[in-house]
Amino acid sequence: MSFEDMPVEVGVIYEGERVRKAQMLVEFGGPKIEHKYELCRAKKMDEIEDMKVIIEGPDISELEEGKSYPFGMVIEVAGEQVEEELEGVIERRMHEFCNYIQGFMHLNQRYDIWCRVSKDAFKKGLNSFQYIGTILMRLYKAELSIIEKCQMRFITDPKKAEQGYEEALQIYEARDARARALSDDDVEEFYGCVLCQSFAPSHCCVITPQRMALCGAISWFDARASARIDPKGPNFKIEKGECLDPIKGEYTGANEAVKEKSLGEVERVYLHTIFEYPHTSCGCFEAIAFYIPEVDGIALAHRDFRGPTVNGLAFSTMATSVGGGLQTEGFLGISIEYMRSPKFLQADGGWSRVVWAPADIKERVKDGIPEELFDKVATENDAMAVEDLEAFLKEKQHPVVEKWVEEAIEEAPEIPAEAAAPTPEMQYKMPQPMQVPQMNVPITAMPGMGGIQLQGFISLPGLVPPGGGEDKITLVLKGVKIFAEKAYIKREKKG
C-alpha cells in the first residue's frame, strides 16, 4: 500500500503524535463542540461508490484558523461478509487509522471525538478531507479484507452535524441495548481486545455481556463479530474457564488471557470491583470510578466533566495517573454503559456504594440506578468537597453511612487510656475512613520485592497531627519504594 501521492506521511510511527494547541490549524469536535460523532454503517454493494469522499460543509482549507468545528465522520462499508454487527468494531478502528496520518490527531470515540489538523501538515498540503478519507479507506481495505467497497462522509455543516449527531446517538443506543438482554452467566466465552496496546502495552480489555469495554465502543457482540471475521486481529475469544469468584468476577480463562496478552505484567483480574485486582485502564475510558476513603464510597466522573470533582481532582488529572495499562486499586476506567449493568461493581456494593456522580451521568444512566438510591447519590450541585459530601450522605441516609457506624463499633479497641491516642505511625498504618485528613488517593500499594510500590499520586491536604494543633508532623514510610511519574512540590506562603 502506498501513500506517495498523499501530501503527508502515513504510518504506525505517527500514532503517538499529539497536535498541541500551539501547533493546531483547526480542530473538529472536542470539548467545546456539542455535535461531533463518528460512525460506521454497513451498506449494500450497490448503495455506495467505492473510494468516494463526500464533504458536507466547508473543507479544511475553507475554515478559520484556530477555531473548533462541529464534525461528523462516517464510513460506509459493503462486502459479502459485511454485516451490521460489525459496525461497532469497524468504527473503533477509526481512532487507530486516523492517528497513522502525520499531523492529524484523533482522540476518544463515538459521540466524543476530538480531531486536530496541524499547521505543519496543512503547509505540506493536507488541506482537504479528500486526502484524509482516501488514506483512511486505503488503510481499512488493507487491514480488513471483508471490506470490498467503502465511501466516506465528512460533515462540518453545523445543521447537518447536529442531525447526524442525533441519529448517531440512537444507533449507539440500539447497539448497546442488544447486549443488555444477555448475562455473563448465559455465555461460555468472553472476548478480549488489545487495540490500545499501542500506547498501553500491558492493557487487555476483557469484554463480557455485562461489562462493555471501558472505551464504551465495543460490546460483547461487537467483539464476537470482530473475532469471527478477523481471528488474528485485535479481538479474540476468551474461554471463561472456571469461575473462581462469581461476585468479584474472577475467571481462570480471563486471568490466563490477560497474563498472556500483558506478557506476564498482569496475572489476575476481577471484572466487577475496583479493589485488589481491578481491570487495567488504558486511556480512552469514558468514565472513572474512584474510591473516596473518607466516606468509604465510590465516586464517578466522565470525560466531559470539566474542572475538579469532589476529591479536588479533575477527570484529566486522574486519567493521566491511572491510565497506561495499569491496575490501580481504588481507580478504574469504565464505560458509561457499564454503570447500567446489573453487575456494575457488584463486589463493592454497586450503586449502593456510589456516593457522588455528575448530574449529567445520573440522568444518562437513570434507568440503571435503583430508584431508592437515586436521590442519595450526591452531584456537583450537592457537594464539591469531601466534608460537604459527608454531611449530604448523612442527611440522605445513604447506605454507606450504616457502614461507618458498624466499622466504628468494630474498630473501637479496648486499650488503656494513655495508649489510646494514636501516634502518627498508627494513624497511617490503620487508615480510618472517617478521619478526614488522610492521603488523598489514588494509591496502589503493591507489597513485595522488599517494599511497597505506590502507583498513582499522593497529596496530603489538610494533614494535621492526631489531636490537631500547630505541630508539624513527619510522615515516615519505612522500607517503601515509591515510583512516581511526576512529583509536584508546591510552596505555600503564609499570610
Ligand code: SF4
Ligand atoms: Fe479495545 Fe479496550 Fe481499547 Fe476499547 S478500550 S479499543 S475495547 S482495548
Ligand code: ZN
Ligand atoms: Zn483504550
